[in-house]
Amino acid sequence: MNLVRQPMLEPSGHMLQNYAASEHLFLMAEDNPIDAAMFSEMFCQAFGRSVQLVCVDRFDKIPEQLNTRQFDALILDLDLPDSSGIENIQKIKQPYPNLPIIVLTGNDDLSLALDSLQNGAQDYLSKNKVTPDLLTRSIFYAKERKQSELELKGALDDLYTKNIQLESLAKHDSLTGLANRSYFHDEANHILTRAKRHELKSALLYFDLNNFKKINDSYGHLAGDTLLKQTADRLRLVVRESDFIARLGGDEFVIITDILSHKEEVFPLIQRIEEQFNYPFEIGPHQLEMKPSIGIAFYPDADNLDALIKQADFAMYEAKKNKGNNICFYSEKIAQQHYRNKDIENHLIEAIEQGELFTAFQPIVSVQPGKPVHFEALARWKSKSLGNIRPDEFIPIAESTPLINSITQVMTRNTKLLLELSKHRRQPIGSISINVSARQLTCKNFGQTFLQWLDEQNIDSQHICLELTETQAIENYQQCLDQFMFLRSQGIKISLDDFGSGFASTNHLLDLPFDIIKLDKQLIRCIDKNTRGQALVAGTIEMAHRLNMTVIAEGMENFEERQTVIDLGCDYLQGFLIAKPLSLGAAASFSQCGPSQPFSRQS
Structure with a gap:
């Protein structure tokens, strides 16, 4: 109870006079008529006509009064005929927590006074020592203490609520309200x-x-x-x-x-x-x-x-x-693949730093004789730790990380080497295609960054073609469109790779600014025997030409397929029948000698 009593100040005579002069309504529980009369008189002396005192002689009558009126305080005799003891304080306090309680007893026992205060009473009066002045002070104190108790309880409740809120914030996601x-x-x-x-x-x-x-x-x-x-x-x-x-x-x-x-x-x-x-x-x-x-x-x-x-x-x-x-x-198989991918990713960083990545150049030749050979720059990796890593293993992993930009930079530097070697041999070549991913194109600054890489290598943008697969282009349509428009304005050609493998439509060909489409090898395979496939390829080539696009047939593996696509109007050929991916020196030599057999359309 010291916490409650400490803030209390001794009231001045002026404060007590003002308090006594205001209107008051008190409830008194006292079964002794003589004591009740004595206190009634004291209330009149203390408060004059501004006081109204309601007396009850049984405990069960207290709630009846409290439920009908708002009392300033309760003066409670602890020894009533139907209920007695300290417990009476709690019985009143719980349903009426805002009511000041003053305990009244004929017992001068100090321990009883302390028990009363500890159980929720605001003050304690002995019938043997009470005076009108002491009664006024006691009621004043009781109301002040009750107010202090309520304020303290409110502050503690607020603190508890804030602690609950902080605990909830510590446990839950602020956006969705789900557990964190x-x-x-x-x-x-x-x-x-x-x-x-x-x-x-x-x-x-x-x-x-x-x-x-x-x-x-x-x-x-x-x-x-x-x-x-x-x-x-x-x-x-x-x-x-x-x-x-x-x-x-x-x-x-x-x-x-x-x-x-x-x-x-x-x-x-x-x-x-x-x-x-x-x-x-x-x-x-x-x-x-x-x-x-x-x-x-x-x-x-x-x-x-x-x-x-x-x-x-x-x-x-x-x-x-x-x-x-x-x-x-x-499954365990998934786990093994995951660890393999992580191993590749970790070693790929080292591979880029130590120059383990190299470029193979696959020729793209025109069906018309005498035209320069184009090349596609293909990333290859021979790891000191893991051996030869297939591109279809490490490229998808790189595409999910910033490492893909580093690989593109390597391809750009090696492209410069082929251009310089061809220039030194006085054998001009066409453009060199470099593959990029949708992840790169979704970065707003990629176009500017790529041009910077070309500037660093002193590469004319007219020699460069960027390739993106059909699936990636369609899934990232809007981002690709913005980048393509910018890159084409800088003289770079744009090629749609693997056309026919996904879900590209004529609308996409109309909307996306491609210079080249590369027919997927699935369309070319056995095309010499597939009349429906021939009709599809012929229609695609006709449409592409009307849109001023060049058409390349990928995956060329036999003479029959080659001749069929030539007859259908294809412009360029690429595949193992023409040449496998070549080293830098072999690519430069190929650009001089060309394929072993010339191509021409049969009438």
Whole structure:
């Protein structure tokens, strides 16, 4: 009680006079008529006509009065016929927490006074010592102490509420309201502990949103945030109360299930999640189609949380590779591939620094004799640690990191070497194609950066063609369009690689400013025997020519295919039949001698 009593100041006579002069209503619980009369008189002496005192003689009558009127204070005799003792204070305090209570007793025991204060009374009066002045002071003190107690309680309640809010902020993601990474780790470990104790299973689903970055780039981060919040709202609808869902950061979410008897029990949850992405997200005026990539791993196949998260993460990235199937369960094969990819990525940094990457140049020859040979610059890697690494292994890995720019720089430097060697031999060559990725083109400054690389090597942009695959061009249509327009304005040619392998339409050919389209080898294979394929290729070539585009047939492997595409009007040929990718010196020699046999269209 010292905390409550310390702030109290001795009231001045003026303060007491003002207090006594104001209107007051008091409730007194006293069963002795003589004591009741004595106190009634004291109240009149202390407060005069401005006071009204209501007396009751039983404890059960106190609530009846308190429920009908607002009293300034309660003067409570602890020894009433229907209830007595310190407990009476608590019985009144709990339902009426704002009411000042003054204990009245004929007992001068100091310990009783302390017990009364500790149990919630604001002051203590002895019937044997009370005077009108002491009564006034006691009531004044009681009201002041009660006010101080309420203010202190309010401050403590505010502090408690703020602590709860801070604890919630520490545990939850501020954007979506879902649990954050730290809170997830705590709760997930509890679930795994229960699963271990009961010798049961648990599933962890790790997923993100496909092409989420494109939403931020195309519509802004506010739209991206709205999408994340709507995703969180949808996910809340499908998880059971016993499951635990969290946002780990960015567009990554994770769900750990309550303990399972069988792995198959997770299938309904997966289905419910998929169904939530079957209809579009409304972001302002836009309706956006989104799909997640979901990786799933199980405890106790992974015997701790870190391993479980890692396995589900591996599976999620494998799911991203599987077009049309966005769900993948973890397996050892996936893990081995993941570790292989990580090994390649780690060694690739060293390979670039130590010059392990080199360039092979594959000729692209015209069907018309006497025209310069063009080349495609192809990245090759012979690792001191890993041996020969196939391009289809290390290029996709590089494309997911900034390392792809370093590889493009290597290709640019080696392109300069071929141009210089050809110039030295006085054998002009056509353009040299350098492959770029959609990741590079989605960077706003890539065009300027690439031109800077050309300037550093003193390469005329007229000698350079940039190639992008059909699939990447279509999936990143708007970003590619802006970059292509800029690069073409600087004299660089743009080539659409692997045309016919994806979903490009005539609209894309009309809208995207390509100079060259390269027919995918799937269109060329066995074309001499495939009349429907011939019709398709002939129509594509005719359309491309009308759009002032040059057509190259890739994957040329036999004389029959070569002759057929020549007859259909193709402009250039590329493939093992013409030449395999060549070293720098061999490429320069090829540009002098050309292919072993000349090409011409048969009439």
